[in-house]
Ligand SMILES: NC(=O)C1=CN([C@@H]2O[C@H](COP(=O)(O)OP(=O)(O)OC[C@H]3O[C@@H](n4cnc5c(N)ncnc54)[C@H](O)[C@@H]3O)[C@@H](O)[C@H]2O)C=CC1
């Protein structure tokens with residue numbers, strides 16, 4: 001009889017995912033709503049060979065308390081919480097969940113674009129407050145999304161799903177900046193590659209969709225906001241740290257850009273007294289890009305399968321790129 005690997009999961013699972021893992025592993029799940037405290041995590045990882053998490057930082061400190069660990073599966077496509085070098089030094093591999101969430105996150109990016117352009121949250125508050133007493137004067141006007149120019153920084157899987165909606169659904173002109181040219185997106189959506197400064201200066205909407213890496217940390221700051229049109233709307237659904245947040249606050253306050261739609265922040269949860277929360281020209285969401293019930297279930301199942309495959313040493317397309325030989 002083969003011994004099942006011991007696996008720890010740090011949040012509740014949909015039943016089919018729990019059943020799948022229970023069939024293949026000795027399963028230990030943190031069932032509380034609150035994040036598992038660090039000392040409890042250390043205790044639970046002491047014997048674990050596999051760990052499934054949604055964003056816990058995996059670094060030397062954590063790995064120290066998990067001497068038997070062989071694989072970490074994150075229920076996310078972003079894996080900036082992995083210290084890849086530390087994991088490699090200890091022979092721990094990492095997996096993630098690309099693809100299953102692309103369309104859902106692209107929908108949310110569009111919600112941020114439409115919501116900021118047409119001031120949806122602000123005007124909802126206006127109606128609820130009972131202040132809607134006169135006609136729809138120009139004080140309530142927004143700007144058009146359809147046929148505007150969209151600049152996508154980070155034309156990867158999600159960026160392309162945004163580009164498809166923009167070009168085919170909204171008749172937008174799509175331009176992009178990326179590490180490499182995307183010939184297929186150029187053909188399919190008429191997307192044009194631009195140098196970043198040119199993209200910033202000529203886009204009505206700038207959408208940031210890169211991973212967080214040393215190269216993208218603070219990618220958009222005061223200089224970049226200064227290059228954008230004063231009428232531009234900035235949308236970030238990548239990671240908060242890709243943007244210099246104080247510079248974003250200044251740009252929104254000074255009118256250097258029109259508005260921002262944000263799903264991600266440097267510090268999450270965003271404190272209620274953060275300057276971004278006091279501005280009328282921001283639309284703020286609690287990092288819910290992939291958060292539909294179906295997509296989150298699909299991500300959890302994929303992460304579970306990734307973990308089992310990694311513990312078996314199987315080659316998997318869902319190993320994060322740095323662990324592929
Ligand atoms: N808000 C949310 O809930 C979600 C956020 N995300 C974030 O979105 C990111 C992107 O996801 P995918 O599209 O699946 O990744 P991807 O790897 O398919 O695409 C990222 C693109 O960014 C480009 N890129 C990387 N570094 C760059 C740089 N320095 N300059 C210009 N381009 C650069 C790459 O060439 C690639 O085309 C994730 O890493 C994650 O951080 C992903 C899912 C949900």
Ligand SMILES: O=C(O)C(=O)CO
Nearest residue numbers: 075076077078289290
């Ligand atoms: O997948 C990710 O990277 C997220 O941010 C949440 O889905």
